[in-house]
Amino acid sequence: MAQDTVSTDRKEQRTRRVRARLRTVGFLATDTTAWVGGYIAAVWSRYEFALPPGLLSRAAIIGGGAAVVHVAVASLRRLYSGRHPLGSLQEVQGVAGSTITTVAIVLLSLLPFADRPVPASTPLVGGALALLFMLGARFAYRHRHDLAMRPDVRSSTPVLLFGLGDAGQGLLRAMLSDPRGRYLPVGALDDDPDKHDLRIGGVRVLGGRLDIAAAVQRTGATTVICSVANAPSGLIREIREATLQTGAAFKVLPPVRDLVDHRITVTAVRDVQISDLLGRRQVTGDLPISATGLTGRRILVTGAGGSIGSELCRQVMKADPGELMMLDRDESALHSLQMSLSGRALLDGPELILADLRDDEAIRRIIRERRPEVIFHAAALKHLTLLERHPGEAVKTNVWGTLSVLDACQDVGMFVNISTDKAADPISVLGYSKRITERLTAHAASRFPGTFLSVRFGNVLSSRGSVVTAFQRQIEAGAPLTVTHPDVTRYLMTVQEAVHLVLQAAAIGRNGEALVLDMGEPVRIVELARQMAEQASSSVPIVYTGLRPGEKLHEDLLGTGEVDSRPFHPLVSHVAVPALDPMEVSGLDPYAEPAEIVEQLALLAAQPVESVGTEPVSVHLSSLTAER
Secondary structure (H helix, E strand, C coil): CHHHHHHHHHHHHHHHHHHHHHHHHHHHHHHHHHHHHHHHHHHHHHCCCCCCCCHHHHHHHHHHHHHHHHHHHHHHCCHHHCCCCCCCHHHHHHHHHHHHHHHHHHHHHHCCCCCCCCCCHHHHHHHHHHHHHHHHHHHHHHHHHHHHHCCCCCCCEEEEEECCCHHHHHHHHHHHCCCCCCEEEEEEECCCHHHCCCEECCEEECCCHHHHHHHHHHHCCCEEEECCCCCCHHHHHHHHHHHHHHCCEEEECCCHHHCHHHCCCHHHCEECCHHHHCCCCCCCCCCCHHHCCCCCCEEEEECCCCHHHHHHHHHHHHCCCCEEEEEECCHHHHHHHHHHHHCCCCCCCCCEEECCCCCHHHHHHHHHHHCCCEEEECCCCCCHHHHHHCHHHHHHHHHHHHHHHHHCCCCCCEEEEEEEHHHCCCCCHHHHHHHHHHHHHHHHHHHCCCEEEEEEECEEECCCCCHHHHHHHHHHCCCCEEECCCCCEECEEEHHHHHHHHHHHHHHCCCCEEEEECCCCCEEHHHHHHHHHHHCCCCCCEEECCCCCCCCCECCCCCCCCCCEEEEECCEEEEECCCCCHHHHCCCCCCCCHHHHHHHHHHHHCCCHHHCCCCCCCCCHHHHHHHC
16 A cells, blocks of 8 residues: 555656646746847848848848746756746846846847848847747646636536735635635625736636625625635625625625634635624734744643633644643543644543642642642633522632642743633622632642732633533524623623633743733623524524622722732733632632522632732731621
């Protein structure tokens, strides 16, 4: 089998070499003909087609000599060995330079003769004509080659591209250079009137956004692709609506920052996502992943199988860490994570760690033996309503689990606790427990030599259990979309935005702080529901269920007394956090009555206003209980 593969590869290599030699011979013959023909045409036009005897043969002979000189010069410049892509600007410059050199040599050779075999103008005019013929032959060959590289009309989908900026033209070139591609551009649209009726890559620009229906009918396109780089959501919604009215499918090109190496490829084209339609600005940072200080370091991610944890692992991998350790208690989540990272999931590598935060001794042993230099702590219980009913679980996982990790971090260089906007002026068990983890992290910052900080952000679009996922499942089940209140708003981010800013915050965070990520304007959940209902294949009603215990109508990014200070990055606020002595949380009883647990969590999460911006203080549960 291996021998057959090697034999096939050798045959293909021989075929390519033969084709290259034949092409070189073809261009040598073409260039020779161009020079001879150019000289004959030059003398013919010089004497207005009344040639003196013998001049035609002399012109042909000198033209042949010029061709020999040109071939020699071009060979020295490696023009016939594929130095430049055929028909490219570089090849045009190379052929033009060789022609000028040839003309100069032939002209200097003729000038000393008083009785010249051809007029002195012949090298100049003949060289110009020869250059025209040579470039024309190359462009004709390139045009034929480009046509052969287009997708097969019988197997590809005819598409219209909306937007022919740099991204759109890059996508157009990618489509036209893939003979096995699934998309065949049959037309283009752009709102720039200067582009209308132009042909770009042989594809005609048929108008702007108001001409979508006419263009679809005229070309027979079955899909419209919005290829505007970083297109605003309003434009995407408008183009999508106009497209769906024609019966055509609608797809988009993702923001350039989401593409691998920022390269425009046909495989990047995807279906529209709810994040494309929300009307919120994309939150992006300017610090490259390579500048986050993770390169070559040993990194541990807890909760690695979750939405945030798995994306953290993917982005950390781009920073080329020395070792990436991925810890989770969900073996299926670890299986999916390894599959997404390496394309296989044998579960046999040391990078996967199956462990539970509640196992204090196991966590200590793992950190002691594996010696991570950086820990991203993303493991937590996060479903607000469920934790309201089972606050003891929040104690065991969110509070005590975080404390287990922190207690083992004496030699860790950096610890990043993933928090939530619900920790700002919390009123829920989730908010209380995450606020306590912020304060425990601040206490560790005062005890250990490394950098310990928290990062706070809001809801993540399309994460497991998110509102988008819930709406999608309701639509699939044919159920109405449930919204708690018509005015409820939430801060929303894509998981890629959230994690990218987490890594940036980790690079600039100071010891003991909570870093609050700017998530743009909050989004009305009912608008999100309406957008998703419009995408559904059938009518989907929206039902209001009322706010549940622990839910706010509007979330806060900063708590009472917290100051919005952004000393290092315009999208990251730095907030001082008062420390909480771990001894205070040891008195929690996760098996007590839920109301009692909630009250104790609220007391521990309480932050005296006067402590903000001062030295960390600890709030003693016993004293608070006594005051109560």
